[in-house]
Amino acid sequence: MDFELTDEQRDIQKAAMEFAQGEFDPDLALELDQTGAFPESLWRKAARLGFIGLQYPEACDGQGLTLLENVLVTEAFCRVDSGIGSALSLVDLGSELLLKFGSQEQMERFLPPLARGEKRLTVAFGESEDDQDLSLISTVAEKRERGYLIRGWKRFVLNATLADAFIILCKEPIEGWIPFIVEKDENPIGVHPVEKMSLRMIPCGDLHLQEVRVPLESRLGKRGEGKNLFHYFHQVLGLRSLAQALGTMEGAFDRAIKYSNQREQFGRKLSQFQVIQHKLAEMEVAVEVARWLTYRAAAEFDKKEMDSKYLFIAQIEVGRRMTWVVDEALQIFGGYGYIAEQEIEHFYRDAWAIRSSLGTEEELRDLLSQKTLGKNR
Numbered sequence: 378m379d380f381e382l383t384d385e386q387r388d389i390q391k392a393a394m395e396f397a398q399g400e401f402d403p404d405l406a407l408e409l410d411q412t413g414a415f416p417e418s419l420w421r422k423a424a425r426l427g428f429i430g431l432q433y434p435e436a437c438d439g440q441g442l443t444l445l446e447n448v449l450v451t452e453a454f455c456r457v458d459s460g461i462g463s464a465l466s467l468v469d470l471g472s473e474l475l476l477k478f479g480s481q482e483q484m485e486r487f488l489p490p491l492a493r494g495e496k497r498l499t500v501a502f503g504e505s506e507d508d509q510d511l512s513l514i515s516t517v518a519e520k521r522e523r524g525y526l527i528r529g530w531k532r533f534v535l536n537a538t539l540a541d542a543f544i545i546l547c548k549e550p551i552e553g554w555i556p557f558i559v560e561k562d563e564n565p566i567g568v569h570p571v572e573k574m575s576l577r578m579i580p581c582g583d584l585h586l587q588e589v590r591v592p593l594e595s596r597l598g599k600r601g602e603g604k605n606l607f608h609y610f611h612q613v614l615g616l617r618s619l620a621q622a623l624g625t626m627e628g629a630f631d632r633a634i635k636y637s638n639q640r641e642q643f644g645r646k647l648s649q650f651q652v653i654q655h656k657l658a659e660m661e662v663a664v665e666v667a668r669w670l671t672y673r674a675a676a677e678f679d680k681k682e683m684d685s686k687y688l689f690i691a692q693i694e695v696g697r698r699m700t701w702v703v704d705e706a707l708q709i710f711g712g713y714g715y716i717a718e719q720e721i722e723h724f725y726r727d728a729w730a731i732r733s734s735l736g737t738e739e740e741l742r743d744l745l746s747q748k749t750l751g752k753n754r
Contacts, residue, residue: 424494455624554603
């Protein structure tokens, strides 16, 4: 059992951290968070340096690496700033579906522009708050002579106003669930923005698919693969969210240490009080537990050995520990932690959005118990 990163992985992690520390200006981060603007220039610069699409084949302008390297970059970015890091990590959401289910032509068409920072991709599956229930999908794809006609609504789509293309899951009366790659410029897609409390640099919205016509070659995957694609995507989203969570809790922990070494109360640094020392010790334990749960999940996914049961465990525990660490960091800051100019304030808000993308504990417990009981019967 090898729990060590390779030299190459450490170099990637170091390069990502140096880029983020040099480019993620705190004043810019505050401005972007308050205005809800996407970090356009940082995205293009990150793409030029190869931080987007690490796991793509070299033929598609990637580096032929794995999802674990992608996790390391996301972790480093979110550690420096939870908002910018999360925004940059989700510009190619759904690319793993192209890698696993897409044709060679689809990969060559869509992946290089993503890697170069020219296009953005996202996924539109959900139609309710429970986006993991296939039975709730009612968007219909009607077969036509040269393609399909899509009608329906998609809810809470990440990057809805920014994406150049969407992977949309539809229901066809005969074939069942079918995913399509739908390009926004070529189709009449209505986008209705939805305001939210946190992760403001990632716009969210609903899609209205009224008369969207797509050709046969827009279909993603083979007949009967829709259900597998749906579940595969939620595994990948879980891993991406784990990386965001890990980086965010590390960033909150870093700021708590720095503040406790600067702030004085009753003539002593906060870090000299035992109660603060104990808080920081427990926070470090939580960070290390989350780190190895996340790394192991990503490594097993890359080796195609990951049991979804283990992913559920990681999602439950990392989500729980992340929000606890960020909350403890906010408590160390005291009243200053609630001021918008303090970075910890938006780390706190972002943490709850990231936790929701990991899934609710109740839902994850249901999934975990079903796997456990099924295996033990």
